[in-house]
Amino acid sequence: MTLVLVVDDDQDLAEMLGIVLNGAGIDVDLVSRGDEALEVFRNNPPDLVLLDVMLPGLDGIEVCKQIRAESMVPIVMLSAKGDTHDVVRGLEAGADDYMVKPFRHQSELVARIKTRLRKTNTDIAGLLKISDLSIDFNAHEVSRADKVIALTRLEFDLLVALAREPGRVFTRDALLSEVWGYRHSTDTRLVNVHVQRLRAKIENDPEHPEIVLTVRGVGYKAGNQSK
Amino acid sequence: MTNRLRTSLALRVLLSTILLSSAVIWLSGSILNSRVSADVKQVNLDSSINEARSTIVSARYRLILAKSGSQKDVDELIGEILSAATTVGARASGRELALLRGPMANPAEKDFTTTSNLVDPGSLPEKFREKVRSTSELHWSYITIKYAGSLQVPAIAVGDMVSIPRSGKYEMYLLFPLTNQNKTLSLISRSIILVDVALVFLIGLITWLLARQVVRPVREAARVAEKFTSGDFNQRMKVTRKDEIATLGVSFNEMAASIQQQIMRLENLSRVQQRFVSDVSHELRTPLTTLRMASEVIYSSRSSFDPQIARSAELLIGNIDRFERLLEDLLEVSRFDAEVAVLEPVDFNLISLINGCIDDLDLVAKEKGTQIIFTPYSEDLSINADIRRVERILRNLFNNAIDHAELKPINVHVEYNDNDVAVAVRDHGIGMDENSLLRIFDRFWRADPSRSRIRGGTGLGLSIALEDARLHEGELEVWARPDKGAHFVLTLPRLAGNQIQSRLIRLEPKDLKI
Numbered sequence: 001m002t003l004v005l006v007v008d009d010d011q012d013l014a015e016m017l018g019i020v021l022n023g024a025g026i027d028v029d030l031v032s033r034g035d036e037a038l039e040v041f042r043n044n045p046p047d048l049v050l051l052d053v054m055l056p057g058l059d060g061i062e063v064c065k066q067i068r069a070e071s072m073v074p075i076v077m078l079s080a081k082g083d084t085h086d087v088v089r090g091l092e093a094g095a096d097d098y099m100v101k102p103f104r105h106q107s108e109l110v111a112r113i114k115t116r117l118r119k120t121n122t123d124i125a126g127l128l129k130i131s132d133l134s135i136d137f138n139a140h141e142v143s144r145a146d147k148v149i150a151l152t153r154l155e156f157d158l159l160v161a162l163a164r165e166p167g168r169v170f171t172r173d174a175l176l177s178e179v180w181g182y183r184h185s186t187d188t189r190l191v192n193v194h195v196q197r198l199r200a201k202i203e204n205d206p207e208h209p210e211i212v213l214t215v216r217g218v219g220y221k222a223g224n225q226s227k
Numbered sequence: 228m229t230n231r232l233r234t235s236l237a238l239r240v241l242l243s244t245i246l247l248s249s250a251v252i253w254l255s256g257s258i259l260n261s262r263v264s265a266d267v268k269q270v271n272l273d274s275s276i277n278e279a280r281s282t283i284v285s286a287r288y289r290l291i292l293a294k295s296g297s298q299k300d301v302d303e304l305i306g307e308i309l310s311a312a313t314t315v316g317a318r319a320s321g322r323e324l325a326l327l328r329g330p331m332a333n334p335a336e337k338d339f340t341t342t343s344n345l346v347d348p349g350s351l352p353e354k355f356r357e358k359v360r361s362t363s364e365l366h367w368s369y370i371t372i373k374y375a376g377s378l379q380v381p382a383i384a385v386g387d388m389v390s391i392p393r394s395g396k397y398e399m400y401l402l403f404p405l406t407n408q409n410k411t412l413s414l415i416s417r418s419i420i421l422v423d424v425a426l427v428f429l430i431g432l433i434t435w436l437l438a439r440q441v442v443r444p445v446r447e448a449a450r451v452a453e454k455f456t457s458g459d460f461n462q463r464m465k466v467t468r469k470d471e472i473a474t475l476g477v478s479f480n481e482m483a484a485s486i487q488q489q490i491m492r493l494e495n496l497s498r499v500q501q502r503f504v505s506d507v508s509h510e511l512r513t514p515l516t517t518l519r520m521a522s523e524v525i526y527s528s529r530s531s532f533d534p535q536i537a538r539s540a541e542l543l544i545g546n547i548d549r550f551e552r553l554l555e556d557l558l559e560v561s562r563f564d565a566e567v568a569v570l571e572p573v574d575f576n577l578i579s580l581i582n583g584c585i586d587d588l589d590l591v592a593k594e595k596g597t598q599i600i601f602t603p604y605s606e607d608l609s610i611n612a613d614i615r616r617v618e619r620i621l622r623n624l625f626n627n628a629i630d631h632a633e634l635k636p637i638n639v640h641v642e643y644n645d646n647d648v649a650v651a652v653r654d655h656g657i658g659m660d661e662n663s664l665l666r667i668f669d670r671f672w673r674a675d676p677s678r679s680r681i682r683g684g685t686g687l688g689l690s691i692a693l694e695d696a697r698l699h700e701g702e703l704e705v706w707a708r709p710d711k712g713a714h715f716v717l718t719l720p721r722l723a724g725n726q727i728q729s730r731l732i733r734l735e736p737k738d739l740k741i
């Protein structure tokens with residue numbers, strides 16, 4: 001059964017999240033302090049972490065950084081403030097997605113979590129090479145010169161979404177619906193931050209990317225395939 | 228220059244001091260000049276008269292002695308007198324002598340009329356000669372010596388009568404050229420002018436220094452006050468002395484400190500207010516989330532409740548929605564009021580944003596018996612703006628139009644040029660009278676209280692839309708007539724940070740035929 005670690009200091013909300021997720025067939029571990037989150041995470045590795053930004057003990061951003069340092073597990077931040085500042089800090093700390101309280105619909109929360117938990121949709125099998133980077137769809141691995149590069153599932157999804165249709169220019173909106181599962185989202189920061197994180201991992205020189213290329217004023221596309 | 232005069236106190240003081248002191252110095256200089264030259268002339272005249280007297284007296288005496296001598300002796304004597312008069316004496320250099328025959332002389336005898344250095348006897352005016360002839364005393368006059376040729380020299384002429392034996396009475400004149408005296412006089416007046424100019428210059432310099440001494444602290448005070456005014460509340464005047472300027476400085480600093488204190492108090496209040504709003508936001512959001520999820524869980528199983536509880540679940544969830552929207556709008560309004568709302572511009576396609584909003588509201592529009600019609604020229608219109616705010620403006624305008632459409636379709640129209648983009652939302656519903664039009668952007672204002680709140684709008688939508696448009700340096704305007712519908716026109720710069728330069732869509736709708 002799928003396990004989600006919920007880190008939130010509000011007991012009522014945590015319990016409510018537990019009820020909703022249980023209802024969707026998801027097991028839940030509840031932690032109310034930031035400094036306890038990592039221990040629970042290590043003892044019982046979850047499939048996904050729901051993490052509040054404001055936490056007693058240790059800031060949610062810090063918790064996110066520490067988890068990301070040792071795991072590629074999907075992390076979704078919960079923020080009570082609509083402030084961009086918090087959101088961007090969370091994404092830069094390694095969060096895959098974020099949700100601003102109050103969530104629009106119960107289904108939004110569950111849908112978002114399920115999107116993050118689903119297996120990467122790879123209808124092509126085999127190997128793809130862009131520049132000197134190899135993408136192995138079967139093994140869900142990305143490597144350069146036989147060295148495997150650790151990507152989060154979201155980063156892998158983002159790369160695959162672009163690489164599957166080389167040459168096609170994806171708008172940020174298109175990527176948001178393809179990778180994050182948003183219908184009408186206007187928050188392109190998600191895409192921008194993750195493209196930067198992805199580039200930092202896979203590009204030889206992130207300042208002059210060769211694999212994920214920016215198309216000014218439109219969006220992104222994958223670099224040319226090599227044989 | 229006149230501008231600098233008006234703006235610079237030091238320059239004005241300097242200029243008036245120079246003007247006044249020039250006048251005083253010029254006056255005293257000319258008095259001095261005339262006094263000195265009068266004295267010089269007098270001294271010169273006195274010495275000339277004395278010299279002439281002694282020369283004439285001695286000539287007269289020698290001529291009396293020569294009475295007994297021969298004609299030849301007399302001739303020689305005249306020659307001697309002539310040469311002595313022109314060569315002897317302190318100022319012999321230019322001295323001339325004229326011996327002219329008077330009318331009473333014996334015409335039968337030899338004429339001794341002579342002048343030294345070919346001086347024209349006509350140099351001596353007839354009037355002056357008359358005077359010399361009429362009395363037997365020394366007379367003087369200023370004359371001009373005319374030499375043969377055209378040389379003329381101003382001079383003092385002193386004359387008296389002498390009698391030459393056997394020849395009769397002659398007028399003897401000694402002519403003292405004034406060349407030297409005039410040189411001296413012009414030297415004196417030149418010196419006076421020089422001293423005057425130097426004095427004016429020095430006075431100017433001193434005035435400038437003094438004025439600067441006074442003006443510098445005043446200027447410094449003005450500079451400090453200016454910086455203070457422009458927002459640097461830490462500016463203070465330096466007070467080192469105990470004069471009037473220092474008193475000004477002390478008063479200024481006291482005022483500045485008090486203003487700074489007030490401003491800090493207000494800033495602090497505003498910070499407290501913002502913190503409070505932000506905290507309220509955070510504190511309300513978390514329980515609201517729990518509420519929302521709980522109500523959704525209840526709502527999702529309402530089919531198993533009896534009808535009253537099921538309806539209650541519907542009302543609960545609907546009103547949590549409203550509460551949430553109201554909270555969001557209130558927070559947004561308070562951000563505008565605290566002036567902390569910031570633009571976060573990104574590049575996006577306005578047409579797809581409009582289409583997205585229309586799609587989302589499609590169902591609501593259908594429920595109200597209307598539809599939003601939008602046929603753009605092209606599918607691609609890239610603009611740089613705060614997409615969240617632009618979307619909010621559009622949703623507010625569309626929602627407003629749907630609420631007032633009265634079963635008639637709503638038209639959306641987009642125009643753009645290189646700099647600006649305009650979106651017009653036209654409904655053909657109930658419209659508004661002029662009073663309502665004036666208040667449409669007011670907070671919590673509803674055109675018709677009896678028909679309000681049907682769809683649970685917060686009453687803040689249009690006022691937030693207007694603030695959003697203004698934050699983009701854009702404009703949101705409205706036209707409406709009772710029963711003729713309303714026409715909202717949003718104009719934005721295509722690049723965030725620019726100003727709008729034109730109104731691409733006329734506020735009065737084209738479809739209107741009056």
